[in-house]
Amino acid sequence: MPTRLQVQLPRRATRIRPTAVVRDRLAADLASGASLPVEPIPVARLTHSVRVAAIGDFHTRVDRPFLFGPALLNVSNQADLLLIAGDLTDSGRVEEFALVADVLGAVTVPVVAVLGNHDRRGLRRVAMRRTLENAGVILLDGESVVLNVSLAESDRESARIGVVGIGGYGGGFWPDEIGAGPPLDRATQAFAVRARREAARLDATLTQSSTDVDARIVLMHYSPTSSTLGREPLVKYWMLGNIELARVIDRYDVDLVVHGHAHLGNPAGRTIGGTPVRNVATQVIGRPVVYLLGDDAAIVESATASPLAGAK
Ligand SMILES: [Fe+2]
Ligand SMILES: [Fe+2]
Numbered sequence: 001m002p003t004r005l006q007v008q009l010p011r012r013a014t015r016i017r018p019t020a021v022v023r024d025r026l027a028a029d030l031a032s033g034a035s036l037p038v039e040p041i042p043v044a045r046l047t048h049s050v051r052v053a054a055i056g057d058f059h060t061r062v063d064r065p066f067l068f069g070p071a072l073l074n075v076s077n078q079a080d081l082l083l084i085a086g087d088l089t090d091s092g093r094v095e096e097f098a099l100v101a102d103v104l105g106a107v108t109v110p111v112v113a114v115l116g117n118h119d120r121r122g123l124r125r126v127a128m129r130r131t132l133e134n135a136g137v138i139l140l141d142g143e144s145v146v147l148n149v150s151l152a153e154s155d156r157e158s159a160r161i162g163v164v165g166i167g168g169y170g171g172g173f174w175p176d177e178i179g180a181g182p183p184l185d186r187a188t189q190a191f192a193v194r195a196r197r198e199a200a201r202l203d204a205t206l207t208q209s210s211t212d213v214d215a216r217i218v219l220m221h222y223s224p225t226s227s228t229l230g231r232e233p234l235v236k237y238w239m240l241g242n243i244e245l246a247r248v249i250d251r252y253d254v255d256l257v258v259h260g261h262a263h264l265g266n267p268a269g270r271t272i273g274g275t276p277v278r279n280v281a282t283q284v285i286g287r288p289v290v291y292l293l294g295d296d297a298a299i300v301e302s303a304t305a306s307p308l309a310g311a312k
Pocket of ligand 2: 117118221260261
């Protein structure tokens with residue numbers, strides 16, 4: 001039987017950069033009031049649809065313009081809730097957080113975020129957290145929140161959306177999913193230990209979170225599956241997420257997992273147990289996507305009321 005060290009790794013994937021035409025179109029979309037793409041996600045318990053926008057990995061820097069302002073402000077009238085999947089900043093500086101917070105403070109729907117590995121590079125953790133919270137952002141780290149979302153189609157009803165937020169960690173997906181295991185050295189063994197600890201923290205957070213909700217979402221930075229890693233090279237899988245997170249998620253009633261971090265990944269996948277997973281790194285989806293959560297009838301009703309822009 002081959003050892004992990006004998007697994008043949010593919011040659012490193014060639015990084016494909018967007019063409020000038022795609023780049024210009026994306027910049028125009030981000031700066032305009034264009035409709036955000038919408039994707040239906042079936043949730044049997046929701047008899048009225050809820051619009052959940054999501055994006056991550058802005059990698060904001062002080063020496064380049066923050067282009068996402070208009071697109072994020074669009075979320076206020078095109079979604080009921082905004083999720084941000086980490087790496088809001090490139091180096092975790094408070095000045096970078098302030099640039100994002102200026103925009104998020106003007107978004108009129110609830111904003112829930114987790115931190116990414118780049119956000120954690122900064123040393124001024126308290127100031128960073130305060131900057132986001134002063135802008136009204138609900139920052140989760142092994143915590144959960146239940147949001148009462150008023151429903152656009154109903155004057156009286158609201159929906160309870162539970163969000164469990166945690167950063168996650170690397171560690172890899174071997175052997176449950178295709179992907180080489182990391183070389184066995186001290187660094188990767190340390191990753192495995194931290195991965196198990198983070199999965200245990202997710203488990204505890206899910207156990208303690210309210211089950212009296214109409215839909216439950218797990219928001220993370222790292223991925224719980226290799227099915228959303230797209231063109232990421234196999235040699236990087238152990239840095240992009242871990243299978244322990246999926247094993248935990250699949251034991252609970254979770255309707256959707258949203259993550260970032262995999263810049264070369266693909267937008268849609270599933271955990272090994274079948275829970276829908278969406279990679280919302282901006283390098284993958286370009287601008288916020290609106291997930292339309294609801295039972296079949298609610299989704300059809302919403303689509304009839306306003307045709308799903310960009311729905312797949
Ligand atoms: Fe990132
Ligand atoms: Fe990241």
